[in-house]
Amino acid sequence: MEQYLPHYTSGNSSLCSPLSFPSVDLPNIEVLALTAIPRENYTYIPSTAPPPFSTPITGLNFCNVTVSYTHPGWNDTIVTSIYLPAKNWNGRYQAHGGGGWVTGGSGTLFTGFMSALADGFAVSTTDGGHISDFAALAGPTMPWALTSPGNVNWPLLVDFAYVALHDTALLSKSAIHDFYADPLKYSYWFGGSQGGRQGHMFAQRYPEDFDGIVALFPAVCYIQLFALIAWPMFVMDKEGVYPPPCEIEAITAAAMGACDTLDGVEDGMISRPDLCTFDAHSVVGQAIDCEGVPSTISKGAAVITQASWDGPRSSTGEFLWYGYQRGSNISVLGAPAGTICTADNSTGTNTCDANTSLQVWFNYWVQKYPDETIRNITHEQWDDLVYASAQEYESVIGTCNPDLSRFKRAGGKMIVWHGLADNLVTANGTADYYDRVTARDPDVHEYYRVFLAPGIGHDAGAAIRVPDMNKYIIDWVEKGVAPEVLRETGMDVKGNPVERDICAYPKVQHYIGGNSTKAEAFKCV
Ligand SMILES: *[C@@H]1O[C@H](CO)[C@@H](O)[C@H](O)[C@H]1NC(C)=O
Ligand SMILES: *[C@@H]1O[C@H](CO)[C@@H](O)[C@H](O)[C@H]1NC(C)=O
Ligand SMILES: *[C@@H]1O[C@H](CO)[C@@H](O)[C@H](O)[C@H]1NC(C)=O
Ligand SMILES: *[C@@H]1O[C@H](CO)[C@@H](O)[C@H](O)[C@H]1NC(C)=O
Ligand SMILES: *[C@@H]1O[C@H](CO)[C@@H](O)[C@H](O)[C@H]1NC(C)=O
Ligand SMILES: *[C@@H]1O[C@H](CO)[C@@H](O)[C@H](O)[C@H]1NC(C)=O
Ligand SMILES: *[C@@H]1O[C@H](CO)[C@@H](O)[C@H](O)[C@H]1NC(C)=O
Numbered sequence: 387m388e389q390y391l392p393h394y395t396s397g398n399s400s401l402c403s404p405l406s407f408p409s410v411d412l413p414n415i416e417v418l419a420l421t422a423i424p425r426e427n428y429t430y431i432p433s434t435a436p437p438p439f440s441t442p443i444t445g446l447n448f449c450n451v452t453v454s455y456t457h458p459g460w461n462d463t464i465v466t467s468i469y470l471p472a473k474n475w476n477g478r479y480q481a482h483g484g485g486g487w488v489t490g491g492s493g494t495l496f497t498g499f500m501s502a503l504a505d506g507f508a509v510s511t512t513d514g515g516h517i518s519d520f521a522a523l524a525g526p527t528m529p530w531a532l533t534s535p536g537n538v539n540w541p542l543l544v545d546f547a548y549v550a551l552h553d554t555a556l557l558s559k560s561a562i563h564d565f566y567a568d569p570l571k572y573s574y575w576f577g578g579s580q581g582g583r584q585g586h587m588f589a590q591r592y593p594e595d596f597d598g599i600v601a602l603f604p605a606v607c608y609i610q611l612f613a614l615i616a617w618p619m620f621v622m623d624k625e626g627v628y629p630p631p632c633e634i635e636a637i638t639a640a641a642m643g644a645c646d647t648l649d650g651v652e653d654g655m656i657s658r659p660d661l662c663t664f665d666a667h668s669v670v671g672q673a674i675d676c677e678g679v680p681s682t683i684s685k686g687a688a689v690i691t692q693a694s695w696d697g698p699r700s701s702t703g704e705f706l707w708y709g710y711q712r713g714s715n716i717s718v719l720g721a722p723a724g725t726i727c728t729a730d731n732s733t734g735t736n737t738c739d740a741n742t743s744l745q746v747w748f749n750y751w752v753q754k755y756p757d758e759t760i761r762n763i764t765h766e767q768w769d770d771l772v773y774a775s776a777q778e779y780e781s782v783i784g785t786c787n788p789d790l791s792r793f794k795r796a797g798g799k800m801i802v803w804h805g806l807a808d809n810l811v812t813a814n815g816t817a818d819y820y821d822r823v824t825a826r827d828p829d830v831h832e833y834y835r836v837f838l839a840p841g842i843g844h845d846a847g848a849a850i851r852v853p854d855m856n857k858y859i860i861d862w863v864e865k866g867v868a869p870e871v872l873r874e875t876g877m878d879v880k881g882n883p884v885e886r887d888i889c890a891y892p893k894v895q896h897y898i899g900g901n902s903t904k905a906e907a908f909k910c911v
C-alpha cells in the first residue's frame with residue numbers, strides 16, 4: 387500500500403527498551419511485566435494463513451512491546467502486543483481483533499496485522515487473557531468459559547467482550563506517545579467476524595478510541611446470532627433427521643439454479659437473495675449423486691434447509707432471528723447444518739449426526755454445565771435457553787445497540803463488508819442492525835456504511851479478495867472521501883479474473899449489460 391504521509395524519522399530503535407515506556411499503564415490495571423525488544427530486518431512467515439496473507443513479509447524493523455497485566459482482584463493475566471515501526475511509521479495506529487473464541491493475540495496475525503506493520507502502522511492486539519489458538523477453541527470444549535461447573539469466568543468474558551480491547555487501545559496510544567517524537571495522527575480498528583463484533587462494540591461503547599473502524603462479516607447482535615447458529619441442530623434433533631451434507635448441497639444448488647439470474651446475469655452467485663423465495667421442499671424426491679452414490683433428496687433435508695433459511699422461532703412461532711441466505715454453504719464442514727457422517731462399509735449404511743462444536747455458547751455460557759446435554763430438548767426448553775442467554779448476556783456482549791450517536795459526535799467512521807453467502811454469521815443480522823441505526827438517524831451514511839457482497843462466504847480465503855479496506859477507511863477519515871462502492875477483485879466460479887463494485891446497502895447490484903466480469907456491467911439500484 388502507498389504511504390499516505392511522509393515517513394517519520396523519530397522511531398529510534400535504540401529507544402526500544404522498557405525504560406522508554408513510562409506511561410504504559412492504566413489506573414485499573416497492574417502491569418506484571420513489560421518487555422521491549424528491537425527486531426531488525428525481521429521476516430514474518432505466516433504458518434496457517436490463507437492467501438493473500440500467506441506470503442512472507444520481509445525487512446520488518448520494529449520495536450516489539452509486550453505488556454502483561456492484570457485487573458487486580460480479577461485473577462486475569464492479559465498479554466497485549468504492540469509493534470512500533472522503527473523507521474517507516476506513517477503516523478497511524480491500527481488495532482486488530484480476533485475471531486471465533488479468540489480475542490486477538492497471536493491467533494489474529496493472519497488478518498493483516500503484520501502487513502499493516504509493513505505498511506507503517508503502529509499495530510496492537512491482545513489475547514484478552516486466554517489462549518489465541520483458533521483450532522484449539524473451535525471444538526466442542528471451551529477451556530476458558532468457566533472457573534468451575536456452573537460458574538462463568540466473568541472477568542475473562544468481559545475482557546473478551548470489551549474490557550481488554552479498550553485497555554489495549556489506551557495502552558497502545560501511550561506506547562506510541564512514549565516512542566515517537568511526533569504525535570499520533572489517526573487511530574483505526576481492523577477486525578473480522580468476532581473482530582467485526584469488537585469493532586461495533588467500540589463504536590457503541592468507546593466511541594473515542596478509533597477514528598476509523600473496519601468491521602468485516604461482523605458477529606453483531608451476538609445473542610440472537612447464537613439462536614440461529616444452534617437452530618439447525620435443534621431442528622435436526624426435533625425431527626430426528628441428520629441429513630448427509632450432499633442432500634443439503636443439492637438443495638442449495640437448486641436454489642442457486644432458481645435464483646442466480648434474478649440480478650440479470652448468471653454468474654454462479656445469488657446477488658438478490660431478497661428476491662429469492664425458492665422453497666426447499668420443491669425438490670424433495672429428486673434424484674441426486676451423493677459422492678458417487680445414487681440417492682434422493684429427503685423430506686428431512688428439506689425441513690433442515692428451509693429451517694436454516696427461515697431462522698429460529700419459539701415454540702409459539704415467534705420470530706427469534708433471521709436465517710441464512712439461500713445459496714450459503716450451510717452444510718460444509720463446520721457450518722451449522724453440516725453433519726458429521728460415518729460410513730459403515732460392511733452394512734453399507736452412512737450414519738450422520740449434528741456437530742456439537744457449534745453449541746458451546748449454550749453449553750458453556752448459558753447452561754454452564756457442559757456435561758449436561760442440550761440434545762433433544764423440547765421446544766419450550768429451547769425457548770428457555772434463548773431467553774436466559776439474552777437475559778444474562780445482552781448488555782455484556784450483545785453488541786446490538788443501534789445508538790451510534792456518540793460515535794457520530796466523536797467524528798468516527800465505520801465500514802462493514804459482509805458476504806451475502808455467509809454460512810456462519812448471517813448477513814441478514816448486519817442488514818438489520820444497519821436498518822435500526824438508520825431508523826434512529828437517517829444521516830447514518832455520514833459515518834456508517836455497510837456493503838453486502840454477493841457470493842462471499844464466512845472467510846477471507848475465498849477466490850474473491852477482501853477489498854482494500856485500509857485504503858477506503860483512510861480516504862474517508864483523512865480526506866473526507868466516503869466510499870460509494872467497494873471494489874472487489876479475484877476469480878469467479880469458473881476461474882476467470884473478475885471485478886465487482888459492491889454497493890452501499892440498501893442499494894443492490896443490478897446487471898445492465900456487457901461483460902459480467904467487469905465492474906461496469908453492473909450498477910447500484
Ligand atoms: C536515538 O536515541 C538515543 C538515546 O536517546 C540517542 O543517543 C541517539 O542519538 C538517537 N539516535 C538518533 C538517530 O536520533
Ligand atoms: C535482511 O535479511 C535478508 C534475508 O532475510 C538478507 O538477504 C538481507 O541482506 C538483510 N538485509 C540487511 C540490511 O541486513
Ligand atoms: C515479541 O515479544 C514477545 C515477548 O518476548 C514474544 O513472545 C514474541 O514472539 C515477539 N514477537 C516477535 C515478532 O518477535
Ligand atoms: C487464578 O487463575 C489461575 C489460572 O489462571 C488458577 O489456577 C488459580 O486457581 C486462580 N486463583 C484464584 C484465587 O482463583
Ligand atoms: C435424539 O432423538 C432422535 C429421535 O428423535 C434420535 O434419533 C437421536 O439419536 C437423539 N439424539 C441424541 C444425541 O440423543
Ligand atoms: C465442527 O464444527 C467446528 C466449528 O465450526 C469445526 O471447526 C469442526 O471442524 C467441525 N467438526 C467436524 C468433525 O466436522
Ligand atoms: C459453496 O460450495 C460450492 C460447491 O463446493 C463452491 O463452488 C462455492 O464456491 C462455495 N461458495 C462459497 C461462498 O464458499
